[in-house]
Amino acid sequence: MLLPGFVWLLIFSIVPMFGIIIAFQNFNPGAGITGSKLIGLEHFRYMFTLNDTRSIFFNTLFIALMKIAANLMVPLVFALLLNELRVQLLKRWIQTIVYLPHFLSWVILGGIVLDLFAYNGPVNQLFGLFGASPVVFFAKAELFPYLVVGTDVWKEFGFNTIIYLAALTGISPALYEAASMDGAGRWRNLWHITLPGIRTTVVLLAVLSLGNVLNAGFDQIFNLYNPLVYSTGDIIDTWVYRTGLLNLQYELATAVGLLKSFIGFILISVSYFLAYRLINYRIF
Amino acid sequence: MVRDQSFGSKWFDHMLIVLLALMAISCILPLWYTLALSLSSNTAASAGDVWLWPVGFNLNSYSQIMQDAQFFKSFWTSVQRVALGAGLNFIIVALMAYPLSRSAAQFKGRNVFMWMLVFTMLFNGGLIPLYLTVKEFGLINNIWALVLVGGAQTIVFNIILAVNFFRNLPRELDEAALVDGAGPWYTLARIYIPLAVPVLATVTLFSIVYHWNEFLYGLVFMTRETNYPLQTYIQQLVVSVDPATMSEDQYRRMAEMSNRTLDAAQIFIAMLPVLAVYPFLQRFFIHGITLGSVKE
Numbered sequence: 001m002l003l004p005g006f007v008w009l010l011i012f013s014i015v016p017m018f019g020i021i022i023a024f025q026n027f028n029p030g031a032g033i034t035g036s037k038l039i040g041l042e043h044f045r046y047m048f049t050l051n052d053t054r055s056i057f058f059n060t061l062f063i064a065l066m067k068i069a070a071n072l073m074v075p076l077v078f079a080l081l082l083n084e085l086r087v088q089l090l091k092r093w094i095q096t097i098v099y100l101p102h103f104l105s106w107v108i109l110g111g112i113v114l115d116l117f118a119y120n121g122p123v124n125q126l127f128g129l130f131g132a133s134p135v136v137f138f139a140k141a142e143l144f145p146y147l148v149v150g151t152d153v154w155k156e157f158g159f160n161t162i163i164y165l166a167a168l169t170g171i172s173p174a175l176y177e178a179a180s181m182d183g184a185g186r187w188r189n190l191w192h193i194t195l196p197g198i199r200t201t202v203v204l205l206a207v208l209s210l211g212n213v214l215n216a217g218f219d220q221i222f223n224l225y226n227p228l229v230y231s232t233g234d235i236i237d238t239w240v241y242r243t244g245l246l247n248l249q250y251e252l253a254t255a256v257g258l259l260k261s262f263i264g265f266i267l268i269s270v271s272y273f274l275a276y277r278l279i280n281y282r283i284f
Numbered sequence: 285m286v287r288d289q290s291f292g293s294k295w296f297d298h299m300l301i302v303l304l305a306l307m308a309i310s311c312i313l314p315l316w317y318t319l320a321l322s323l324s325s326n327t328a329a330s331a332g333d334v335w336l337w338p339v340g341f342n343l344n345s346y347s348q349i350m351q352d353a354q355f356f357k358s359f360w361t362s363v364q365r366v367a368l369g370a371g372l373n374f375i376i377v378a379l380m381a382y383p384l385s386r387s388a389a390q391f392k393g394r395n396v397f398m399w400m401l402v403f404t405m406l407f408n409g410g411l412i413p414l415y416l417t418v419k420e421f422g423l424i425n426n427i428w429a430l431v432l433v434g435g436a437q438t439i440v441f442n443i444i445l446a447v448n449f450f451r452n453l454p455r456e457l458d459e460a461a462l463v464d465g466a467g468p469w470y471t472l473a474r475i476y477i478p479l480a481v482p483v484l485a486t487v488t489l490f491s492i493v494y495h496w497n498e499f500l501y502g503l504v505f506m507t508r509e510t511n512y513p514l515q516t517y518i519q520q521l522v523v524s525v526d527p528a529t530m531s532e533d534q535y536r537r538m539a540e541m542s543n544r545t546l547d548a549a550q551i552f553i554a555m556l557p558v559l560a561v562y563p564f565l566q567r568f569f570i571h572g573i574t575l576g577s578v579k580e
Binding site for chain 1: 293296297300301303304305307308309310311312314315317318321330331332334335375376379380397398401402404406407408409410411412413414415416417420421432433435436439440444447448493496497498499500504515516518519522544547548550551554555558559562563566569570
């Protein structure tokens with residue numbers, strides 16, 4: 001019964017893993033993987049001499065860490081605020097609306113965002129109303145990482161609140177009643193009941209997101225970047241894409257990709273292990 | 285819940301509603317703006333006159349799209365991909381989740397298989413080996429490249445959801461079926477699948493959304509524009525920028541010259557299926573995520 005699915009996965013997930021050997025070869029596309037000579041760590045040595053390497057790893061870490069922090073905190077704040085809302089109908093409507101951007105692709109959102117922040121787009125027009133001069137947002141390398149993180153938070157905060165909201169419903173109302181009898185106001189409730197109640201969930205999400213520290217969001221960056229912002233916006237995945245598939249430097253791209261996969265694998269495994277130990281979180 | 289009704293508290297309640305409503309509106313505004321832009325005249329759009337209402341209302345960009353045969357071909361390619369992908373996903377998840385949900389005592393080696401599956405989620409060979417593998421199998425420019433490769437990315441997550449769901453079903457079902465002489469296939473088909481409709485629906489929805497939105501594999505595995513799925517087609521037309529040498533001036537000039545209303549219209553049409561389906565299916569997504577968690 002397992003066989004078809006397993007064969008499918010085997011071919012398209014496991015077989016490509018063997019392709020990492022290209023990183024260690026002098027790859028000749030004509031001869032294929034088996035016909036190319038092994039040359040050891042040459043490509044890795046070359047990779048470390050490139051200026052690109054330093055900047056892509058830095059950019060990836062910078063953007064990814066900002067995203068992780070923001071994507072942990074903004075949904076949390078939003079969930080806490082939403083939890084305070086007592087008008088149920090409004091709550092449901094807001095939730096429905098706020099989940100929506102998550103389901104749209106970055107091709108679509110990238111087009112919209114680029115248009116919104118265009119030179120004569122609404123944001124710059126708004127600036128004009130206040131007397132400020134227009135900014136070519138997506139051509140400025142200094143701004144790019146922040147724009148990326150900001151738009152990603154906007155896209156995902158709704159969906160990410162689901163988990164927090166679910167955790168919040170798990171807090172027993174009896175605790176709130178007891179607290180109000182003792183004269184606790186809103187802030188005391190928050191500090192002494194709500195936050196400790198969802199502490200486990202927050203820690204869990206933080207630990208699990210450790211594994212994503214090298215995933216700065218290929219889809220998003222690919223759809224938002226341009227050569228002017230490569231210096232701050234080029235991440236490992238986009239560099240691998242250009243180097244490997246556009247410039248056809250297969251070995252180098254595979255080597256960098258392998259390094260990223262390997263580090264990512266270690267990070268994810270560590271994070272799952274930590275989650276298991278700290279909070280008994282199991283995948284299956 | 286008893287809460288104090290002091291003035292400070294009421295003020296807070298009102299501010300809260302305003303703040304939350306603003307955040308919610310911010311999620312819709314860009315989409316609404318795109319619609320307004322697509323219905324405006326191009327001169328107004330380039331001048332930046334369009335805010336939330338079309339300026340110079342016309343349907344030119346939409347009629348342009350109607351005449352673009354490739355748009356519809358790409359749309360159809362995406363539809364095919366979603367149908368094949370979701371169908372395959374459904375079958376494989378149903379097939380694999382059942383045996384994997386049996387305990388290690390019943391199914392020796394179950395843990396080995398599960399860890400192998402999880403491993404494929406954690407580690408991959410990268411884009412280049414993937415491309416070479418697909419080339420070896422002669423699937424370049426074939427829709428099955430998109431379906432199989434894309435599907436392989438999400439299938440394990442879906443399987444895990446289903447496995448956890450199945451494990452929460454009472455063990456007695458299995459034993460009762462066995463006592464009545466049912467083999468594993470019969471048990472799966474007649475008992476487990478009907479029970480698993482919620483999780484299978486959720487998993488199918490995840491798959492549909494994924495395949496509809498995915499654009500990279502369309503770009504990598506299809507060499508001819510005629511074979512592009514919709515997102516890839518739009519990406520190449522609207523979003524991507526020629527990576528030649530470019531200065532800020534050139535970037536700005538390019539922005540001014542582009543046909544923003546046409547871009548907006550294409551984006552809006554690509555959004556439509558998701559927007560149309562979303563209100564009805566939203567419940568399933570949210571409910572479904574919690575279905576597949578480990579509950580013990």
